[in-house]
Amino acid sequence: MLSHLRTMWLVFIHLFRKKETIEYPEEKVALHPRYRGRIVLTKDPDGGERCVGCYLCAVACPVDCIALQATEDENGRRYPDFFRINFSRCIFCGFCEDACPTYAIQLIPDFEMGEYNRQNLVFEKEDLLINSQGKYPGYNFYQVAGLEAGVKKKGEGVNEETPVDVHSLLP
Amino acid sequence: MSTIVIDNKSYEVKQGKNLLEACLGLGIDLPYFCWHPALGSVGACRQCAVKVYKDEHDTHGKLMMSCMENIKDGLRVSVADKAAQAFRSQVIEWLMTNHPHDCPVCDEGGSCHLQDMTVMTGHDYRRYHFKKRTYNNQYLGPFIHHEMNRCIQCYRCVRYYHDYAGGKDLNVFAAHNHVYFGREQDGVLQSPFSGNLAEICPTGVFTDKTLREHYTRKWDLTTAPSVCQHCSLGCNTIAGERYGQLRCITNRFNSQVNGYFLCDRGRFGYEFVNSENRITQPLIRNQAVEAVDETTLMGHMRKLMTDHTLIGIGSPRASIESNVALMQLVGKENFYQGVSDNVRFIEKRIVEVLQTGVVKTASLQDIQQADAILILGEDIWNTAPVMALAVRQSVLKTAAHHALKHNTGIPTWHDAAVQELVQEEKGFLANCTITASPIDEISSCIAHNAPDDLARLGFAVAHQLNGSLPRVLVDEDTLAEVIDIAVFLQQAKRPVIISGTSCYNEALIRAAYDIAVACKTPDKEVRLAYVMPECNSMGLAMMQAPSFETAVLRATREKNITAIILENDLYRNAPAMVADLFFNSVQHCIVLDSLNNLTTQQADILMPAATFAEGDGTLVNYEGRAQRFFRVFMPGQATIQESWKWLLKLQALRTGVLNEGELHPEDVLKQAEQLLPQFAGISASAPHHDFRINGQALPREPHRYSGRTAMLSNLAVSEPKPKQDNDSPFTFTMEGYSGMPPSPLIPFFWSPGWNSIQAVNKYQQEPGGSLKNEQAGIHLFKYNPHAVPVYFKDIPEAFMIRNDRWLLFPQYHVLGSEELSAYSKGVRELSPETYVAMSASDMARHGLTNEHVVTIKVFEQNWDLPVKADSSLPNGLVLIPAGLHGMAVPNWNAYVIIMKGNR
Numbered sequence A: 001m002l003s004h005l006r007t008m009w010l011v012f013i014h015l016f017r018k019k020e021t022i023e024y025p026e027e028k029v030a031l032h033p034r035y036r037g038r039i040v041l042t043k044d045p046d047g048g049e050r051c052v053g054c055y056l057c058a059v060a061c062p063v064d065c066i067a068l069q070a071t072e073d074e075n076g077r078r079y080p081d082f083f084r085i086n087f088s089r090c091i092f093c094g095f096c097e098d099a100c101p102t103y104a105i106q107l108i109p110d111f112e113m114g115e116y117n118r119q120n121l122v123f124e125k126e127d128l129l130i131n132s133q134g135k136y137p138g139y140n141f142y143q144v145a146g147l148e149a150g151v152k153k154k155g156e157g158v159n160e161e162t163p164v165d166v167h168s169l170l171p
Numbered sequence B: 001m002s003t004i005v006i007d008n009k010s011y012e013v014k015q016g017k018n019l020l021e022a023c024l025g026l027g028i029d030l031p032y033f034c035w036h037p038a039l040g041s042v043g044a045c046r047q048c049a050v051k052v053y054k055d056e057h058d059t060h061g062k063l064m065m066s067c068m069e070n071i072k073d074g075l076r077v078s079v080a081d082k083a084a085q086a087f088r089s090q091v092i093e094w095l096m097t098n099h100p101h102d103c104p105v106c107d108e109g110g111s112c113h114l115q116d117m118t119v120m121t122g123h124d125y126r127r128y129h130f131k132k133r134t135y136n137n138q139y140l141g142p143f144i145h146h147e148m149n150r151c152i153q154c155y156r157c158v159r160y161y162h163d164y165a166g167g168k169d170l171n172v173f174a175a176h177n178h179v180y181f182g183r184e185q186d187g188v189l190q191s192p193f194s195g196n197l198a199e200i201c202p203t204g205v206f207t208d209k210t211l212r213e214h215y216t217r218k219w220d221l222t223t224a225p226s227v228c229q230h231c232s233l234g235c236n237t238i239a240g241e242r243y244g245q246l247r248c249i250t251n252r253f254n255s256q257v258n259g260y261f262l263c264d265r266g267r268f269g270y271e272f273v274n275s276e277n278r279i280t281q282p283l284i285r286n287q288a289v290e291a292v293d294e295t296t297l298m299g300h301m302r303k304l305m306t307d308h309t310l311i312g313i314g315s316p317r318a319s320i321e322s323n324v325a326l327m328q329l330v331g332k333e334n335f336y337q338g339v340s341d342n343v344r345f346i347e348k349r350i351v352e353v354l355q356t357g358v359v360k361t362a363s364l365q366d367i368q369q370a371d372a373i374l375i376l377g378e379d380i381w382n383t384a385p386v387m388a389l390a391v392r393q394s395v396l397k398t399a400a401h402h403a404l405k406h407n408t409g410i411p412t413w414h415d416a417a418v419q420e421l422v423q424e425e426k427g428f429l430a431n432c433t434i435t436a437s438p439i440d441e442i443s444s445c446i447a448h449n450a451p452d453d454l455a456r457l458g459f460a461v462a463h464q465l466n467g468s469l470p471r472v473l474v475d476e477d478t479l480a481e482v483i484d485i486a487v488f489l490q491q492a493k494r495p496v497i498i499s500g501t502s503c504y505n506e507a508l509i510r511a512a513y514d515i516a517v518a519c520k521t522p523d524k525e526v527r528l529a530y531v532m533p534e535c536n537s538m539g540l541a542m543m544q545a546p547s548f549e550t551a552v553l554r555a556t557r558e559k560n561i562t563a564i565i566l567e568n569d570l571y572r573n574a575p576a577m578v579a580d581l582f583f584n585s586v587q588h589c590i591v592l593d594s595l596n597n598l599t600t601q602q603a604d605i606l607m608p609a610a611t612f613a614e615g616d617g618t619l620v621n622y623e624g625r626a627q628r629f630f631r632v633f634m635p636g637q638a639t640i641q642e643s644w645k646w647l648l649k650l651q652a653l654r655t656g657v658l659n660e661g662e663l664h665p666e667d668v669l670k671q672a673e674q675l676l677p678q679f680a681g682i683s684a685s686a687p688h689h690d691f692r693i694n695g696q697a698l699p700r701e702p703h704r705y706s707g708r709t710a711m712l713s714n715l716a717v718s719e720p721k722p723k724q725d726n727d728s729p730f731t732f733t734m735e736g737y738s739g740m741p742p743s744p745l746i747p748f749f750w751s752p753g754w755n756s757i758q759a760v761n762k763y764q765q766e767p768g769g770s771l772k773n774e775q776a777g778i779h780l781f782k783y784n785p786h787a788v789p790v791y792f793k794d795i796p797e798a799f800m801i802r803n804d805r806w807l808l809f810p811q812y813h814v815l816g817s818e819e820l821s822a823y824s825k826g827v828r829e830l831s832p833e834t835y836v837a838m839s840a841s842d843m844a845r846h847g848l849t850n851e852h853v854v855t856i857k858v859f860e861q862n863w864d865l866p867v868k869a870d871s872s873l874p875n876g877l878v879l880i881p882a883g884l885h886g887m888a889v890p891n892w893n894a895y896v897i898i899m900k901g902n903r
């Protein structure tokens, strides 16, 4: 009996608390930057595509909803020829973002992806690519990777020595 | 057997092995880099350290490299010891201080031995914060990509390329902590075995450049066990597909056939499957709309099948299933081999000789184990490349064996010590061919002669071995060679005689057989190998049908003939004149093929045939070994079907018996067994289509396969049902039995913790040994120890040089001479330009220099070709490159006239 009254009292005082429910969609929710919503492909500080087509996001995806094909430009820089996410399958787990070695693929706080037609949930690279570095500004994979792909010369990357002179036997 | 103790557990292991091999063989994971089963140990990388104890009272032990530790009874070691573990993980950490950490853009990633070993040792965090060493890369040609930063200095590449394969243009340069593995300068790798670098290098320094063009990770490939289609050796391969395109070929280990290595033609020749030139739709020519669907095609065919005399032209590059289906459709008496009369004649002799069962055939493994080899007339370097690699191993191994006889302290796996001991010594190899090849370097006895003279040399050797055989008059130098060869063959315990069809000379076949029989004694194993022109030449020859010329003759005599041509560009197998005559004489011409060529242009009806990657089939290799290749993927167009499927449908039209239930490859093979008893047993060459393990089919895709729900979602968001394969135990998905399948059904090598091709260790009975439960195809030639040998005694006349006439022979090239591989971009790039080769003295006599163009005249045909000197070629012979695309086929082994042209 006492507990019933206590419960009713607690419910009653909630009437005077600040309201949590918002008038969505007139009013928008404020979400944290790390909220896992729609997936985007971001760009390098110098504006190049960040994705290097390594297939790690695809293999990490538990529902296998990412498919891509890597290709490369005349400098040997890898990028995805096509990059497709089937959002009708995506469970927004963020594994792809965790797997991505280049910070290219990121989940952003946009969840407004309702569609009447399921086919419209298939996003191609053009739909995914945004003109921003997203959550990780300043990172450029090709500056820290060893290979030369038109971004930096051999030996000019972060923490690299100038290329070895194979004709030298000096220590 | 010795008893050794590993981590306080005792094991029985074989003697003569090293500790690393023993551990891996016992299933104990021990990291390694510089050791390779085919290369032996050098103890360079320090990765395989274990603790070795003096006796059971020794608690301290000492760190030793397991790959350098011989197995001896009572050996006590610890793999799990803390200090040994820490040492191994430190070695990796040191190796990684300079590593570029490129994995996302490294083609090795996902099948990288360095990744696997790093994970295995537990090194996961970089503590070294100083700068990384860098290197500039080199251009190494169209097949191999170079990224030197990733090197861990294990020396495997040089030990393979230089020591194992005999290549000269890849080496190690510079010194101490910046050694460099590459060429002296940028340029195409010269060895035809360069592709193996991609597998032998445990990192991403050397990778497959053709895969790079459509890069796919190993885990994303749909793969199936396959058999190389580019020569008669039948090397086992794994073919991988993604998005409807064939992406790469890798080696499929098999202890009897190719072992660990492929040649570049086999590895990089796959691009024809993706060629623009593919035939994708049935065509009925000479009507308004030529491209038709299957129903229209079959409607059109019904009349043709019943109202006409059908003749079938088989093919040396089509499967047994397809050739047999064609034979059944047209009837045995109307089936012809699609090869010329002279080739058929030689191949018939080969089949006859092998069917006697007097001598065993030599597998590539037997050749590696041989202690004396005689090559009689076959340019194996160019016609059967991996056989040349096997011959090289025989030469090296025999020398090592000799050297070790007197130095019992050195174990055979100790590569560096053995090489030091052997120095330049070589096992016996006699290379008797028309002209020089890179094999000469390792030969103890070299003869370059006209084929008839080579055959005479062969018969002289046979006489030397068995005095009751007819004597052959040869000159003094040759006689010295003959005696030399005979002595070595007589001393050898496991001699191998190799010959083949490439000289267009049947006497060579007989001579090789006579030698083999003559040196056969009860205490030794003599073996015989005949190289054939194409991947299923042996299978076709065993069908014993008449030649193409016979079919032409019949077509000119009879009316109302409809010819069905199976996967065969007749313009490559017969002079254009003959082929033209054939097409003009037959009334209708139905062609089944996968690529457009001169023959398909003549077709009234064209049916798109599946390639090896899109269909199932069985090939019989040069030793009579029937091996099955499995469909890798379903072709995009349903109209592309295996030839044998098309032919079965035509047969149903013809007999009017429809829908008698679907026939599987093994059913067609069973029919073959009934039709042709020489094929007895062939239907057992691979497990049947309903083979299951624990009720489960076998997946073509590894369990990490990605993109299933997205790869086709651009077309329709609901995933289609996976394609069904009713002809094999494989599925097109990642579901199914995940353990180790029987050896003919291995679609990829993978084992937990072993993602790279090195996982093959786990599939072997012992490292480098045969696969667990190995079934390396079915031998169709049965050895009969009681067979009574009959010698051939018909010896050809010596070759006589004629005035102003030259005898014309083909010069084969690894890259360029084979039809299908030549569609690959890289192969085309490295194919030779046309030329005619002549002996230097012939050229001088006729005032020719290397800048001249000459006209070669054979019958009505003329070729204008630049002439080049070949210092090893005998006078009176000329060679022109064989099989180049766009070059008409002359009559080989015929006299030609040569007219001097312009400079």
Ligand code: SF4
Binding pocket: A050, A051, A052, A053, A054, A055, A056, A057, A058, A068, A096, A099, A100, A101, A102, A103, A104, A105, B104
């Ligand atoms: S993990 Fe990142 S870099 Fe790799 S393919 Fe995916 S998005 Fe591109």
Ligand code: SF4
Binding pocket: B099, B100, B101, B102, B103, B104, B106, B107, B108, B109, B110, B112, B113, B114, B115, B150, B202, B203, B204, B205
């Ligand atoms: S060699 Fe292996 S470890 Fe090195 S970058 Fe390539 S995949 Fe990574």
Ligand code: SF4
Binding pocket: B150, B151, B152, B153, B154, B155, B156, B157, B158, B181, B200, B201, B202, B203, B205, B206
């Ligand atoms: S290139 Fe590869 S095989 Fe050669 S030493 Fe370096 S890591 Fe070893």
Ligand code: SF4
Binding pocket: B228, B229, B230, B231, B232, B233, B234, B235, B258, B262, B263, B264, B265, B266, B267, B384, B385, B386, B387
């Ligand atoms: S040797 Fe012949 S069968 Fe073997 S890989 Fe080369 S072409 Fe293929």
Ligand code: FES
Binding pocket: B020, B031, B032, B033, B034, B035, B042, B043, B044, B045, B046, B047, B048, B049, B065, B066, B067, B068
């Ligand atoms: S594998 Fe033993 S030292 Fe390299």
